[in-house]
Amino acid sequence: DMTIVLEGKIPSLPYVALTTETMGAFGVAVVADGAGRYVVKSGQRYRGREYRVEGDVSSASYFFLAAALLKGRIRLENINPRTGQGDIALLAILERLGCTVIRGENHVGIEGGDLPGGEMTFDLGAMPDMVPTLAVLSALRPGRTIIRNVAHLRLKESDRLAALVNELRKTGISAEEIADGIAITGGSPHGAAIATYNDHRIAMSFAVLGLAVPGMRIDGEECVGKSFPGFWRVLEELS
Template identity: 45%
Template structure:
């Protein structure tokens, strides 16, 4: 990585992965054709496209616009198992959608995916009358779904490890035979803003779901999605890296294309950076982070609602005055790698005293030094630790290509800052 001084840059993040991989299965289930504008082209979305093709929905990718032929609530039964690679949104969202397939569907992934639990989802689907089973060790993939329809009804769902299991059921629920009502086990849901994002995309395609007074979710039966033209905004999770680049190197970085009313979870990083000493400016279609000569301050912060941004913030903490504690992020251990363990190991290489607990990470800055950073085939590890190289000479990122999971052009953009 190349060190540099204060930044003065304007960038545009790629399309939101979270929105793209929600809009795709929704559009596939819709009645009529949908046009998706600004969709993210990356390894995760390619996994979704490949699997949808196997389910009978062949998406035509035409430059910046993708044409999705709606299947009117009925997916095909594939002849072979679906391979979701290491895409959590793909395997979870399509496990639920597969209940609407005309026959049995088996979904699988790579070696790491076979270590990521999915039984919380298959248990909920089975309780709603759609037989599904996680056939791997410890309730992990491969996953078998019987298909044939989603009867609906009431189910308790465990959202303590991943909000995606809740979003997955919601995406399929408008096509259930009866109303679907979900209660949250222990009244616990991690990363709730991502469920709110699911509800927003559902509404955009004509299906309503709502929070209940008891804190659960209700979806009325007999609804359907309607194909439409749909704009996908830039990815706030990706924007976290240029925002944090400004915090680390100083100067100014503006990310264009992010609406002022966006509800993407990782925009909550902006007030956190303000607490650390940055200045934030929002406009109708941009967000900007600035830092002058003032030092960064360590903070104590709950990042349960935006755990993906915790990696970039952990690297920012290397340059702060005083320790930083990132807490309530136990689900980082269930991502592309055990991110808490990986963060501890790689932050220590750079000179910090970093300690990971069951659901938290403490970073006490120390004299910084260059290091060879392992990425564990995790795109967010690669993108986050590359930021350290803006200030610290001798930082080398192993396997930077893994960033293609969500931002194929990331290192080119970073070099241009």
Template identity: 45%
Template sequence: MTKREIKPLKGPIEALVKVPGSKSITQRALICAALAEGESILEDALRSEDPDLLAQALAATGVRVEFSETALKIGGIGGSPRLSGKEIFMGNNGTGARFFLAYASLGKGTPIVLTGTKRLCERPFKSLIEALRAWGASLSCLEKEGFLPIKIAGGGLSGGEVSLSVSESSQFLSALLLVGPYTREPAVIKLSSPLVSRPYVDLTLAVMEIFGAEVEEREETFLVHQQKYQARHYQIEADASSASYFLAAAALVGGQVTVANLPKDSLQGDAAFAGILSRMGCEVTYDKGVTVTRDPKISLRGIDINMGRYPDLVPTLAVVAAKAKGKTIIRGVPHLRFKETDRLKAVATELRKCEVPVEELEDGLIIEGTDNIKGAEIETYDDHRIAMAFAILGLVVEGMVILNPGCVAKSFPNFWEILGTLYA
């Protein structure tokens, strides 16, 4: 197995970085552009493992996909995917797999099989499958009910009223919303459980609106009328989750980091990370991007926070909390156990290796900050966010080694290159 040693930084940092485009926006825009008629151009679309796998899957249904250095050109198919009998491999891309499952259910042709890595085939799909079947989708789980691999026969979706549990993932709701404009009757989605990760649903609604579709929301019900997405030339903003690692570097090391291409009015919920760092003792300013500053003479402080709206930020927050004075209590994220790995267990296990006191809760973590963090070999569990978060902790700890560093390709292929600029 490959490994990468992280060298600590000496003294405060001052850095200006530009991170790649948002993975969450890119994957939502890909679905909308594929269903639209005409050519869409997605400027600064993220080129990484997850969106590339989704783009390849869409191409297998008749969508024209052209990659360039700075953009994706998508030739839409007007709401009618063509199923080609191929096996579609989605890696460990849970978002892409759930979106594609709903998208392909609109199609016609020879049934296809959607599959992925062993871990993706262990992640939950049951609530989404049941909702799509209620809309008339012909879906057959080939090994275990509620899980990939799934045979998709297509035939279109009826729409109408459907009940949906979103306790495990908001992606189930986003998947139904994205195809809602193309169901035969108005799509009425009633939630049967509290919604986790609400900002990701808001992001879905915002991207749908950019492509010309509107959704009505009343209490726990979403109504999507028959509409058509319009092709767009769309500038995709920076990935707020990717930005979080470099903002965390300023918090941990001291000094100042600016992420140049993340706007103050970002569509992404994870842009809230700068505000979380301000609660811990950092200064946050916005000009051409977002800047986080920490005076090295001022210590970070622990906080008590519900991260249910921002689950992808938990590994990053956890490594910052490891150096903060007092306890940090992270709540409201039981659904993190269904991600690329059980992220709560993974973060707790690796922090303990570094001799950071941590208690694992059913829905979160309690982390006691310490000045006696030790470097360790960090198992990444093929989880990009574990690798990147602990790499940032390595900026203030001797002897931090990241195993399987290539797993960052899932969302941030040039992470190590940009991390290297902090040493300049």
């Protein structure tokens, strides 16, 4: 048998569950005790089968963002609102931020509304890839947004917290790093030349901000190919 023990605070925990669920779908059971201990019994074999892959919520999030920024309406097919993908929790955050969310059988609809003011705090430890998305939306929100429990973003494709602070400041938005995240005071951002740091999520988030803010230019745009090679084509169709 093989036992894996995860110690300490586990970032992106829903994706561990998603991995074990997928292993089970192909015939290999993983026993989890709920305390960070996972056991894979020996003698199991993977079995081939037909399997429908869910739509990627991380990629879909940029179009959720577009609806929220533009107070528009969008419907995305092949997005399961009951998925185990951790990033689906962004929907509940968007509801707090004035959006109307429709959760269908295998689709999600978003209609943007007025962004509320005041100070708001969000724990994104379980969905750190959504930090650039929420940070960009926070640039237009009339209030202070604090995003916490994401210190590990300093070790992503870029130092994502420093990158967000630098690029938001270029657009005239007040942003600062805190010990475990970022704090942003929204306002009226202006266009700027955005450095991507070869980070696909920085590129896509600021590109969507460009739908609402004229004059946004993304340098190193090819980095989106890591996760979403067709992003620019889809974004052009949307705009």
